[in-house]
Amino acid sequence: MRADARKNRDHLLAIAGAVITEQGVDASLRDIARRAGVGLATLLRHFPTREALLDALLRTSFDELTARAGELETSSSPEDALVAWLRDCVACAHEYRGVVALLTAAIEDTESALHASCVTMRAAGTRLLARAQAAGTARTDIDGTDLFALVAALAWLGDQPSLTPRSDHLFDVVAGAILASAENGDAEEKRRPQTRG
Amino acid sequence: MRADARKNRDHLLAIAGAVITEQGVDASLRDIARRAGVGLATLLRHFPTREALLDALLRTSFDELTARAGELETSSSPEDALVAWLRDCVACAHEYRGVVALLTAAIEDTESALHASCVTMRAAGTRLLARAQAAGTARTDIDGTDLFALVAALAWLGDQPSLTPRSDHLFDVVAGAILASAENGDAEEKRRPQTRG
């Protein structure tokens, strides 16, 4: 890549990150180009689709997420690792408002620029889930795609301004549902709702 | 309302229902007007915002949902009533692709044409939840807004083509989390995941 092209690309990414952080993934590409001081066609040349732009913006976060899954697999208990990683996933998908809809669309669309990242992410989650399932601390009637869907749904909730205040609590509710609720004697981290008044 | 205006309105609603069923809530209003054989300005005169149009389209469903909550309150057990109603809610929010985002936005926006319907819906859900909580069959650490959020998240999942096949199963997972998991001896309808191989 020519030096001027590289500079344009980097600058576009920086501006796009700022604009999309501010306005969400539906931000006007024309506006991003304008603020970056280049023509819209130049932006499209570097990032032929909105997905390609988002992929470039999220690549670092996605790579970190994959690496973190690997670390957690050795450093934490199966249960803690799974929940901690899910929390990171939600935070990552929440990085740009509205991006989670693009991610769910990309998981099955092999043409999407975001497809590879999504599949990698799902694979990492599947491993952590399988580990917890093998340890008897996660329910066995869900798979990696279900996990992906639940993370997406929770990230979506966090994107809805009126429901954002509830998203942390509802994360706990859903995480609790993913973990096997009983059967294993070790109850140190478990709080089940008490219904006595 | 003048007779010709009434006729225009009814026809617009019929066409809008068909187009939005087909293309989702972001369908072009211009296209709807075109297919209805009127000017775009005429559509906007009857329905000043997209929300107003959706409200008109969904009003019957919403009213039925409220009525159904009342019936279930007397005809079914607290637990069955809650779950059945949640299922209906998801189905209703799923009626037009993408409408659930408008509904979550409307719950706090008193200016939205959909606001009243959302609040009524949440109130009906809150009653069914309180009844189940009083009976000891629903967890007590969630409220009507949490319930609204969970229904919205599940409806959103059903809207994502790649995740639609999982939405029924994930409904069960989340519904299970809403119901108190243990403590009551009656286990007839409960299946907890068994982890023994």
Add this chain to the structure above:
DNA sequence: ACCTGAACACCGTTCAAGT
């Protein structure tokens, strides 16, 4: 190689002019 302006076919909003 890389960039760009302009043409294109859309969108929702607004309003003066018609019946």
Add this chain to the structure above:
DNA sequence: ACCTGAACACCGTTCAAGT
């Protein structure tokens, strides 16, 4: 009262022309 076409300021896509 009710309807409408047209003007407006946007949008993303495409491409011939420039450096």
